[in-house]
Amino acid sequence: MDSAQRRINVLAAHLLENQPTASVLLAAEPTANNIRAAAPPSRRLPVTGKQAAIGAAAVVVAGTVFYHTRLREISVDQLEGKNFDYIVVGAGSAGCALAARLSEDPTAQVLLIEAGPPDAKREIHAPYAWPLQMGDATVDWSFVTQPQPHLNYRHVRWPRGKVLGGSSALNVMIYMRGNKADYDLWRDQFGCEGWAYQDVLPYFKKSEHNTTHKNEFHGNQGPLRVTHLDSYAPVTDRFLKACQKAGVPLNDDFNGSVQDGAGKNQFTIKDGERCSSAAGYLKTALSRSNLTVLVNATCTRVLLEKGRAIGVGVASERMGHESRIYARHEVVLCAGAIGSPHILQLSGIGSRDELEAVGIKSEVHLPGVGKNLQDHPFLIMPYFLNEKGLTLDNADTTLNILRWTLFKSGPISSPGCEASVFLRSDPSLPYPDMQLHFYALAGQNEHGQAQMKYYLQPTNPVDLANRYRLKGWDKVLFKRGHLEGCIVVPTLLHAKSRGYIRVNSKDPFEPPLIQPNYMQDPSDLDVAMFGLKSARRIIAEMRGGSLENEMEPGHDLQTDEELRAWIRERLLTCYHPAGTCKMGVVQDPTTVLDPMLRVKGVEGLRVADCSIMPEIVSGNTNAPVIMIGEKAADLILANRPRHNNNK
16 A cells, blocks of 8 residues: 555544544545546445545555556567557657547557656645645656856756656646737748648647537537636635736636636646546547557667668666667657757757767757747745635645545645736737736745745755745645745746757766756846736735735835846746747758658658747647647648558
């Protein structure tokens, strides 16, 4: 029995020892790792505390057997020399969607490779607990940038998912597509035919099962559950009323006809649990005999022969044996904006000078590989309230944890980031360039004490815990803090600064150099100031014009010079890296892919993830990346050759 199951036993027994005559409603579909197993209908049974504890543990165990067994049966060595029609590298947001769609063709043999483990951690699936994955090396790549010259030479941590589901197993679950103008810009400015808004909308709808909106903008039959929360914290309603007072209109659907305004977020949550790409797409696909999923396996390179991708090298450990697995038709990299360019570079595809500098033979000179790195940098502005009971800060009670464990309901079903505001620093812009994320809590996620522990510790170990007077938090569930509050997070959606990903060694287990060049372009600092002042303007309405409870940057910082200095000291990332395998017209020397997602100069090799974006979208990136996976599947299957699986 693992620690999660022991906690369930203890919690159930503790609650029902104090209420021995209580009735417990057992879950209709026991859930483990987001894959549901068949179960009898729900029924209400009078049980003792011991019986309830045993039953709760059984609910967890019942759903794990098939999912875990299937993934654990396969090792890297077992696939040595095997042939598949398609090899998909990276089981993240795009990779799970792509592999699932490709395997819908029963004649196609599909291999999905993931460097991390199955999503077995229970905390992954509790929406409130998402910060517990950040910095956990078992599920997070835990990247760190190079020193940032314009941020006082600070390093910035970059969490990225290293687990089945990728970053969709770590993120805040916000469902946001960006703006219509984003995709029209891809076509009009970058020559990406087939990627305008009207071209990609069908793929958004195909992926989506929206439980609220039923109109021409949304799908209701897709594998990805999209929903509003059953209930939002009272402080979220207060914030939205403050937005109205500050002149920001309300918007009940950021993914509909208009993006601008303030409103409640929708989330990729199903029945109170995270609906990652793995949960949404692999649940059904894993029952297909033509889909093989290989976990804990690192892609070391793409195998090239006479200008064609013929397979991949894979290893399970550093300095371990490299197994070769072959693709009859195509290899598709879905390893993300860091992983995909890194794998290309390890394979000899990239800037000749950069590759030869680390001893890698240049196979295809593509100088755009790893360039054009973009991100959504943000600021954290916590506010503490004089009232209690308005936020999610004290949601982690024994009763609430048990309520979520058994019924997947209650405040543990909220990720905390309950609302957004989209603004334009310049009214003439074609899309919003500022997003304010609103968190209905202040001390119980990484924006509280973990901000110090996780983000700022590398170069600035300021004791924010003492400043905020917060209790610590452990690796199980959050501890309750002394105070309650909220956080406003101004986020730059279209920063002008550009960076790069660069291979650092021939060793595929050595992380690449990550240089986002935050605030290199002076205009980014201006937009950050706009976001900071917009947040203050809205909170002033919420707090009756007082900023006395602002903890960062604090009411003592008021001049532009002071605030700009604070931005340089505190700017972090919304972990949305993009653009490093830029898609566009073949003639453009900065592009890596054509609009069919094919790597220039190499046959049988495509990329399908956030790295393809020529310009980052105006909002959270998970939904757009899943859309890319959906569209990539159609591009591939439209040109599939006759299958001959006996080769």
